[in-house]
């Protein structure tokens with residue numbers, strides 16, 4: 311028998327799957343975001359999800375979306391994309407690809423561009439009409455970062471641990 315197995319995961323399914331799994335670690339009750347950074351030859355370099363910085367307890371800092379700014383999550387949470395970039399301790403991310411479950415905001419776009427990431431694959435784009443995402447796309451376009459939406463295959467991946 312010299313035929314390879316059929317139905318194996320594509321690269322995009324594999325890396326978006328890893329990004330989704332990473333997002334499942336998030337404590338955010340509303341949006342769990344995961345990111346996976348991959349080299350141009352398809353080796354996983356880093357992962358991240360949205361959460362509070364080290365030392366900032368998930369039980370003490372607020373997860374609220376509304377209220378006094380200091381009592382909402384927005385001033386404290388580190389986005390998955392930034393966590394994935396900062397988690398990488400191996401040197402340069404020049405030319406790397408990022409898989410992320412939610413389209414990056416403008417602040418993450420700055421970090422992606424400055425880190426040298428050249429390709430972005432995203433899944434959900436639920437904030438597409440917000441100034442943050444419009445600004446993000448404007449910067450990514452100007453900087454020549456290629457981005458495309460992940461094409462969902464409908465494949466169910468189940469893990470029992």
Ligand SMILES: O=c1[nH]c(=O)n([C@H]2C[C@H](O)[C@@H](COP(=O)(O)O)O2)cc1CO
Pocket residue numbers: 338340341342343359360361375383387388389390391412413414415418437
């Ligand atoms: O690019 C992103 N990456 C990312 O990790 N996030 C995180 C921050 C928050 O924890 C959450 C967004 O919260 P909400 O959808 O409730 O506004 O997702 C949010 C964005 C915004 O697009």
Ligand SMILES: [Zn+2]
Pocket residue numbers: 389391414415416417418419
């Ligand atoms: Zn962001």
